[in-house]
Amino acid sequence: MLYRENGQFKSSYRSDQQIFPILQDRIAMVALLVLAVVIVPLIASPYLLTAIFIPFLILALAALGLNILVGYCGQISLGTGAFMAVGAYAAYNVQTRIDGMPLIASLLFGGLASTVLGVLFGVPSLRIKGLYLAVATLAAQFFVDWACLRLGWVTNGSSSGSVSVAGLNVLGLPIESPVQKYLFALVFLAVFALLAKNLVRGAIGREWMAIRDMDVAAAVIGIRPVYAKLTAFAVSSFIVGVAGGLWGFIHLGSWEPAAFNIDRSFQLLFMVIIGGLGSIMGSFFGAAFIVVLPIILDGLPYWFGIPIDTATASHLTFMIFGALIVFFLIVEPHGIARLWSTAKEKLRLWPFPH
Amino acid sequence: MKSLMKSLALAAALMATATGVFAQAKEQFFPLLAYRTGPYAPNGTPWANGKQDYIKMINARDGGVNGVKITFEECETGYATDKGVECYERLKGKGASVIDPQATGITFALTDKVAADKIPLITLGYGLSASQDGNVFKWNFPLMGSYWTAADMLIQHIGKKEGGLDKLKGKKIAIVYHDSPFGKEPMPLLEERSKMHGFELIKIPVTAPGVEQKSAWLQVRQNRPDYVLLWGWGVMNSTALKEAQATGYPREKMYGVWWSGAEPDVKDVGDGAKGYNALNLNTSGQSPKVIQDILKYVHDKGQGTGPKDEVGSVLYTRGLIIQMLGIEAVRRAQERFGKGKVMTGEQVRWGLENLALDQKKLDALGFSGVMRPLSTSCQDHMGSTWARVHTWDGSKWSFTSDWLQADEQIIKPMVKVAADKYAGEKKLTRRTPADCQS
């Protein structure tokens, strides 16, 4: 009843092809933006911002990047942590070594460095497929883990291997308080989400999806696998690299290579799968699920007043996390995004049964 | 997306109400960051248990600090930096006045945040070695030692064993270290000493968490060093000893830092670790008065945090010391800012900077024989630079050296250089004498 498109006629190709063709969707989007930009900074506590919203935004960005690679192009990658690390360290190097480098430029440079690495480790994908590729990408993960610890120039000569940034600002506006950091990350996420959405709606996105579905057939009809796969790796690594830079600069402030280890890679892969492969929306859902769930699970026993020690609580979190992942995969293997689109389909008919 | 935001807001509201009562007027809150899961749990657990038991004992025996009861909340970090930061953010708002992160990685991450939030960090025997310089690191307190003092004392001890530091010329000393900020911290000092005395330093990294060390020990066998320093944590320590046994390297020639010389590291190796030496900042055993008090006031009443036979072990006692120093800082702060009142982070920081625990005070607290006297100041956030070497005989640890003191002649200049570098990077200025009085 509310979600019908009756009366919404399009009179130009442009309006027909827009991202949100239905008016209600556009209104919802504007409301969401208002909520995110205006309301949340006003009412959320600093703890909520630093512990939930900022990690959510940054990990959603990284999941977005990974979704392009895994969901749209079908190349399973377990080395995402490495690309985040490269983005973070490259941005750090540029920021510290060049005085007065603008923050945004450093982060984008981090993304570029990550792109180079991504394309390099994407080359095997031209030969190797499926699970073999997944394990091969672990080579990138472990190599970068090692390089960040061993190669002195990566950490600008830090004896301990730990680096930190301070005094972040954009054109003089400081990025210090939780609200400022939140808005900064939000801007990045919004811009890149729009970018990604338009990419996947365009020709390159269709090429990726063709490669994902049937790469031999795609090659037969003239899609160059080299171009498609390597651009997928490139775009994906760029976004993941920028997310890595944001993670290090905005969320952690001070980090060591272990912040981007294999657990991070698995976490991002979970986000993408649970959120929904091949769906921009899915990255957001997945990130929200994975960021919020452990915190809720950690706090759950205390809400019910059950006095258990932190070790058992932590183990329970692991168990419930694992069980929920399996449950989700059984119930909806296409992720929360599919649940969402099913819900929207039902909403279009509501309150009528058919 | 909107419904998701709504459920997030609901969850947040629930959390805000449910995660405990805000520190009330007469309660001093201590957040306890700990790890009871993961590869470092075997060592992290007794440490955390010691901290909790001490608080419980102070509440039971003394009724708190001058009438102010102590509350705590433990948060599981799993030795991961981002979880440590999340725990910190969640618990700092409850009136946290001092924090022991229990991990070097988390210390690095929190060092930047605590200055803004005004909560001091106690990093007893770990953390940034340069943070000994209180003029730059206002909020870090590496009490009783850092990795540079530890490395220094080990070299001194080895030198003594050889008959003089000059006899070290031409010798080979290998360091098998955890490949992380924790393991890499002692390198600057070891390199400095290596230059001074002419011994060859061989660095053998072990990828975290250190469960696979065959290649490391094959390299030890290849190089045949005269001594091996072990700089590990958690499961890496026992694995190192097992691999040392498997490659036949004499355990008597192995010297571990004070984080590599506790019961969990050697218990399941048993006789295989016989002769292994490590530094220790404190004694172990159940005879000190404070341990007796804990057994009496906490464990006998069924309130013990961990198993009873863990009480008095090396890391447990170290946890006791850390908590004691935190509480004594509160007590000291109360002397200046108001007895019987709840202290803020800034006030406790002053307390930590003005600790003067002489032998008499230590005896009164029940710590006689457990640790050496300690006194901090504005410039010196370490307070004491003494440690001893103890050796495992197959079933227990016993001390095999006199008290060693780190050589400040070498360390002080290095600390100053490192602190200045940090200050330059972070655009901080050294504290003024006036600031020292605040």
Place this chain on the structure above:
Amino acid sequence: MGFFLETLFGGLMVGMLYSLIALGFVLIYKASGVFNFAQGAMVLFAAMAMARFYEWIPKWFGFDNKILANVLAFAAAVLVMIAVAWVIERLVLRHLVNQEHITLLMATLGITYFLEGFGQTLFGSGIYKIDVGMPKDPVLVLEGLFAGGVLINKEDLYAAVIAAVLVALLALFFQKTATGRALRAVADDHQAAQSIGIPLGRIWIIVWSVAGVVALVAGVIWGSKLGVQFSLSLVALKALPVVILGGLTSVPGAIIGGLIIGVGEKLSEIYIGPMFGGGIEIWFAYVLALVFLLVRPQGLFGEKIIDRV
């Protein structure tokens, strides 16, 4: 030269141990088409079960004989792993039939988390001892040929022998028994096997149980060497290059791959490592596997991947 031989032996023996873990991966992949990321957690769970039962059984039944305790603990651990296999098949695999590879992979990752949490809840997070009487001290051989002799670790040698025996037993099982034939049929073609009446569900339980027992043996050997603790599951990450090098569907591939990776790792760490400051072995193993894959994308002995358009 003597040291080179030591490194070589060390690498070969460690390679055998990696093959043990890789064997579990291959078994499950062959029979149910699932890349079982939870193999590491299964190794850990099995080892923890063994270690704790070894402590608890004498206490429960009040006797002191170490050998009896070990045997009973092993039997108990085998039962535990069979139970785990049953539960996994019932609750997870049955519902995920015909899903894509990546979904199944993620499901096994979920199982990993669950097993790790559950294992620590049941058995604790300390370091536990497995004592099956393996000799701990090394032995020097060939002292005549090389100065100082070549150091061989007796425990590794015994472990390699046990691994070889296990592989031989498994080969016999697959070739000579009816169940083994059924397993090979299922590995070949699920639908054809079903159509001739082979019960798929039961076969999966059997395969996962066998993989569980293999995980138990691997866990006992590794646990005896390193002590049983949470981080033991990370050893499985080192077995992944073995699996992809040898081919996901090949048992001899797991063995040969294990030996290659073991030797490659150790030699690289000792001889190339110091040039780069050390610590290179973990990524070297993966890069080595990657290089092999570029030449043979399905692994050394794996089935050729046929893409039908």
